[in-house]
Amino acid sequence: MSVLLLAELDNGALSASTARVAAAAAQLGPVDLLVAGPRAAADQAATIAGIAKVIHAKEAVLADGLATLLAGLAEAYTVIAAAASTTGKDVMPRLAAKLDVQPVTDIVAIEGATRFVRPIYAGNALETVTDLQAKHVLTFRPSAFRPAASGNAAPIEALDADIVSAARFIAAHRTESDIPDLSTAQIVVGGGVSVGSAEGFKLVEALGRTLGAAIGATRAAVDAGYAPNDWQVGQTGKIIAPDLYIAVGISGALQHLAGIQGAKKIIAINTDAEAPIVKIADVALIGDLFDILPKLTAELEKSGLKR
Amino acid sequence: MKILVAVKRVVDHNVRIRVRPDGTGVETTGVRMSMNPFCKHAVEAAVQMAEAGHTEEVVIVSIGPKPANDVILTALAMGAHRGVLIETDQALETLAIAKLLAKVVDEEKPDLVLLGKQAVDDDSNHVGQMLAALTDRPQATFASAIKLAGDELEVTREVDSGRETIAIPLPAIVTADLRLNTPRNAALPMVMKARAKPLAIRPASELGVDLAPRLKVEKVSPPAERSAGRAVNSVAELAAIIADDVNAMEAI
Numbered sequence: 001m002s003v004l005l006l007a008e009l010d011n012g013a014l015s016a017s018t019a020r021v022a023a024a025a026a027q028l029g030p031v032d033l034l035v036a037g038p039r040a041a042a043d044q045a046a047t048i049a050g051i052a053k054v055i056h057a058k059e060a061v062l063a064d065g066l067a068t069l070l071a072g073l074a075e076a077y078t079v080i081a082a083a084a085s086t087t088g089k090d091v092m093p094r095l096a097a098k099l100d101v102q103p104v105t106d107i108v109a110i111e112g113a114t115r116f117v118r119p120i121y122a123g124n125a126l127e128t129v130t131d132l133q134a135k136h137v138l139t140f141r142p143s144a145f146r147p148a149a150s151g152n153a154a155p156i157e158a159l160d161a162d163i164v165s166a167a168r169f170i171a172a173h174r175t176e177s178d179i180p181d182l183s184t185a186q187i188v189v190g191g192g193v194s195v196g197s198a199e200g201f202k203l204v205e206a207l208g209r210t211l212g213a214a215i216g217a218t219r220a221a222v223d224a225g226y227a228p229n230d231w232q233v234g235q236t237g238k239i240i241a242p243d244l245y246i247a248v249g250i251s252g253a254l255q256h257l258a259g260i261q262g263a264k265k266i267i268a269i270n271t272d273a274e275a276p277i278v279k280i281a282d283v284a285l286i287g288d289l290f291d292i293l294p295k296l297t298a299e300l301e302k303s304g305l306k307r
Numbered sequence: 308m309k310i311l312v313a314v315k316r317v318v319d320h321n322v323r324i325r326v327r328p329d330g331t332g333v334e335t336t337g338v339r340m341s342m343n344p345f346c347k348h349a350v351e352a353a354v355q356m357a358e359a360g361h362t363e364e365v366v367i368v369s370i371g372p373k374p375a376n377d378v379i380l381t382a383l384a385m386g387a388h389r390g391v392l393i394e395t396d397q398a399l400e401t402l403a404i405a406k407l408l409a410k411v412v413d414e415e416k417p418d419l420v421l422l423g424k425q426a427v428d429d430d431s432n433h434v435g436q437m438l439a440a441l442t443d444r445p446q447a448t449f450a451s452a453i454k455l456a457g458d459e460l461e462v463t464r465e466v467d468s469g470r471e472t473i474a475i476p477l478p479a480i481v482t483a484d485l486r487l488n489t490p491r492n493a494a495l496p497m498v499m500k501a502r503a504k505p506l507a508i509r510p511a512s513e514l515g516v517d518l519a520p521r522l523k524v525e526k527v528s529p530p531a532e533r534s535a536g537r538a539v540n541s542v543a544e545l546a547a548i549i550a551d552d553v554n555a556m557e558a559i
Contacts, residue, residue, distance in 0.1 A: 175468070
């Protein structure tokens, strides 16, 4: 089975998710990676292990243009795949309908060439499906797969096609920061509405900085204006699978728990020993976050972490 | 302008779901059902556009068994004008749903179709995008703000890197995210009035769409359970645990 994979870009740069979904795609067959962005992103994509060829196309970010571009290449491939990111979610169902294919999306495990596992009901159940179609349109959840190694030098082929879109891009409103990408971070520190204010949330950010962690927030904390929307973790925000998740002042609403089920280890800091998050945490410290966080951050600063 | 809003009846989002022990699916009999939360935001957006004088008619469509009438009535009580139920007892895949909706779009010719970005049962997040492809219309998914500007819509979308604004010409497809608005709870008089609004019921088989599934569901299983670990009593103890974990991590 030959695979055409859409590379995940972030503001024109290759996203860390790409190596993860490339590892997933490589389980199905040789992978050609489509990079619709700057040449530098294509060059970097060519280093990902397991990529047979990089196809470098003109920059495109809008769903209709990307779907048309992919549809034009689809004939030569059995599988057309992408990350289950907001781009992949936007583009791939549109492509699938164009090709008259029922897509299988947000795949968290591959059990065979056509057998896939995907979460439903916000991760409260897992559905295993066999895709009976001749062509497959798939998206993979990046956090569910370990990234492919680098060191490859795949050939890069330029594709000159113009990409036409009925939609027009007006502006990006990005949250600029130098903290790691939430959906692929190894450590995440998350804050809930109990931090009380945007100022209070800074305590969560300080702990995150000390650990080199990404910062997450509950929907309530985002709605209250304590944290930007792209930090939201949960059913309607980002799904994360870090090695370590530290939940600060988070009670553990179902909505939020849906986003952290893939975390290897959960540490909870909470005043309420009966909070749902404490019931599923590997380690819990019961107490006031305003008292605990500054001390914890200072203690870790002193301990000389290897990061 | 005419708006079509597609809504889905799902297990109420406050219900803790139970996977059937035989692995055939999630228990839905005897479980409280309601309108998918994202669909409510889509209905609210349409009703607000009607209240602002941008829209003459808001038509609601749902696909499902007869009790799906309830979610259409909810939407009518919120202020929509008329409903259509495409009736089927079959569990349909998203491609079949999108094809049925494309037939309804052919007939109704709405300027704008609003949908929720995903349903909280199958979490697919497909139908709006598929409908856009099948009707060859532009799409704006995961909308947190919609502004009518001439014969265009300016839509702010919630994306992984924050937010972005795009413009799409009408006719178009927009899917709603949770921060788009705060859906109203219909007052009792509106609920009573909704029952008098037109609601057509049509069998799905009448629309000439191949509804056969393309995927075989092998099983549905519960996720691995997590159980409570241990409590620590001091910041120093917690700091030591975190430091050990972090130092033991292999860099990726």
